[in-house]
Amino acid sequence: MRITHLRRPGRLVAITAAAVTAGLLLAGCTTTASTSGSGSTAASADAFKAVVLTDGPKNDQSWSNSVFDGLSEIDKSVNVKTDFVGPLSTPDEYVQQGSAYASQGYKMILITNGAQTASAIQLAKSFPDVTVCQGPISPTEAEIAAFPSNFCAWNLKQQDGTFLAGVLAGLVTKTNKVASVAGGEFPAVIRQPEGFILGARCVNPDVTIDTKYINSFSDVAAAQAAAQTQVSAGADVILSAVDGAVKGLYSAAEGAPQTTYVIPSYFDSYERAPKVVLTSVLYNLNGITADLIQRAAQGKITAKEYIPYTYANLKVGELADFHDRTDVVTADIQSKLEAIEAKLRSGDIVVPDEKGADAPLSVEGAGSTIDPASIGC
């Protein structure tokens, strides 16, 4: 008997396996969910159809989860059919999914990823009858002028929320050292830790910040490692500027030798890590999602419109409940926090934008150099 190594693979089986896997991938990688904005009854055949494309799954207890929840908050009187697609990562995935939905008669593509402007513009140019909204971004006047007429940009003033979180951190810290673990170095992320330290310095001139960028929003091991480094340097309050990777911050705080707190974003995450969550920063992304789709369905989005969301128009930037942290967040601290928040809401304190301001918060280190008195502290 001649013994050989068979180099010819079972191509038929390989092709079959590839086809099955590809099918499962399409069904699984980009989880889709449909909702109807017309109450308990199914949306009628002439419903306005909108699709949301985002970078995370619908249950990440973070950014994308909040976006998904917004689909069920659309005004019941608006006849809307919506779909949610995520997680998407690369520009071609956004273009591919957006094109597929636009070809099926969807009239709005809402992209909730600040890094996908080029993809959104490409979609807007390819489907001129479809409203394409993308954010969070803060375009310049020149950039807005260059947008296709069916394109809209949206933004949210996250730094107001992290500013308040910073005020709390500045009052709670025992070491005068706070920290932030951030996913990526671009304006929509940089503004978060910069607003955080500015808020902390507003009430505590001695506080400093250690910000680490891990170049990922989901790498829990990297997030944990970054936070452990910060904790070892004395940080006792850590702001999360990542998504799912916040679990790495919980791990670091739970294992820290000194009492250490984490401030996650987008959701009240107390139940996820009750030992270490101090509070959470809420941005009402669900409300923003619902509002954008309603506006599009009602024809209220104008050509090249830039829609900034703030606390004033949609309660962007609040702190969640302190739950049983009243021993840490004492009545005195709450009183000081409320006083600062009142000045922020009244406009006596103005947290700079990430672009356009004299000292924009998109510059790393801006929050540590701006004079708090200059913004109304």
Next chain:
Amino acid sequence: MTIAAITVLLVITVQMAAPLLWVTLGEIISERSGVLNIGAEGTMLLGAWATATAISFGASPLVACLAGIGVGAIVGLVMSVLYIWRRVDQIVGGIMVNLFALGFTTAMWAVLQGTAVGVNAPTLTVPLLSDIPFIGTALFSQNATVYLAILAAPAVFALIRRTRWGLRLRAAGEQPSALDSAGVSVRRVRTSGLITGTCLAGLGGACLVVTSASGGFVANMTAGTGFIALGVVILARWNPLVALLTTVVFGLLKALQFQAQSFGPLSDVPNDVWLAVPYIVAIVAVAAARSTRFAPTVGVPWSRH
């Protein structure tokens, strides 16, 4: 750099190395048997998902880790049927496993998730030894999955070099025809090697969940660890003890990223450079290791005719 900073650097190093070491050991066993498991990343991710799901339904870290190992075994069984018995191309199959795992785990975590609050595995501190300066905390104040990873390296070495199963495993990878002539089923030996390897990859995912993620799951949370393991296996020349050292070096390089960002003059170097260092080192090291080649039968389906 202070003593405290060096101590935490070493703690992070070991934490970073442990999941990588589990996957690397699994890949060594698999490749020693003659099967190239490109799907290590996907297997690890599936193990992480199973572990986190079990924890979310209230399972203890131990039971959850067993769930991760169990899913690894199932993946290994499926791969065995495809690679060893149906002779599917192992490169294509591995890529498919990785793609499938990313989509499957993301979708399943969305629809199947309990409400229990996740926690890390408890830290087991060894008295006195954990007080040793610099290395004490790193080596003697970790959880069980980290300790076992370190102990597993010599164990796997002994398993491959000192047992009859190990001898057959190596023969299946290097001289399958000789093994077959001796009356031993090459396919069965390769199947046992592949399944053992995927169990360890699943445990690598479990280790990540109970060490760094507070018992939770995040889409794509393995972040390429399984792919790095493929390179580490080559650098370690399929030797588990060298793999232990190699993974520690990679752990150190990854840990240094975060120290460097706030360490004096090093902080002026762009963050992206530090984040890329481990991967640059991996590419250079693999390219420089000219004498390391796969055995000619690795990745090649075997048949007696």
